[in-house]
Amino acid sequence: MKSASSAVLVNFSGMNVAAQQDLKKSLAKAGGKMLVVKNTLLKLAGKKADYPENVMSDEVLEGQTALIIGEDDAVSPIQALGKFISEANLPEVKVGVVEGVYYDRDGVVKLSKLPGKDVLYGQVVGGISAPLYGLVGTLNSNLQKLVYVLSIASKGGER
Numbered sequence: 001m002k003s004a005s006s007a008v009l010v011n012f013s014g015m016n017v018a019a020q021q022d023l024k025k026s027l028a029k030a031g032g033k034m035l036v037v038k039n040t041l042l043k044l045a046g047k048k049a050d051y052p053e054n055v056m057s058d059e060v061l062e063g064q065t066a067l068i069i070g071e072d073d074a075v076s077p078i079q080a081l082g083k084f085i086s087e088a089n090l091p092e093v094k095v096g097v098v099e100g101v102y103y104d105r106d107g108v109v110k111l112s113k114l115p116g117k118d119v120l121y122g123q124v125v126g127g128i129s130a131p132l133y134g135l136v137g138t139l140n141s142n143l144q145k146l147v148y149v150l151s152i153a154s155k156g157g158e159r
Contacts, residue, residue, distance in 0.1 A: 001049040006070035008096035008108055013064040015090045023084050032070045032077025039065050052102045060094050074098050075111055082112020
């Protein structure tokens with residue numbers, strides 16, 4: 001838990017073994033993993049990893065709890081979890097910690113709906129390049145007008 005870039009606690013009660021395996025596969029593709037751990041051990045591990053106390057509270061660690069960990073990319077496993085929940089309506093998100101910041105259930109759900117890292121990079125590049133293309137188009141238009149005026153002037157003003 002200490003080296004994880006993100007950790008989300010979910011209540012997986014009601015999920016059959018096949019659904020759990022499907023979730024584990026989709027998380028693995030996104031660079032995450034799901035661990036089913038006893039709540040007492042999870043509480044001890046959370047304290048050792050210096051997680052906020054509200055993450056490891058008795059209210060949060062009530063019922064069947066699974067830990068979803070993102071190792072390299074913090075958000076991709078959360079996105080995979082969100083996609084799985086939208087399709088299967090299970091598991092139920094409890095809380096999460098992403099890069100040291102606490103998120104309640106609603107915060108984790110909002111993170112799961114963010115576009116992927118590649119999409120965000122594309123949006124940034126598009127936002128930066130759009131004004132540059134506009135500038136190039138304007139300059140090109142002005143140069144074309146200049147060439148047109150010069151070509152008319154070189155012909156003696158005849159069209």
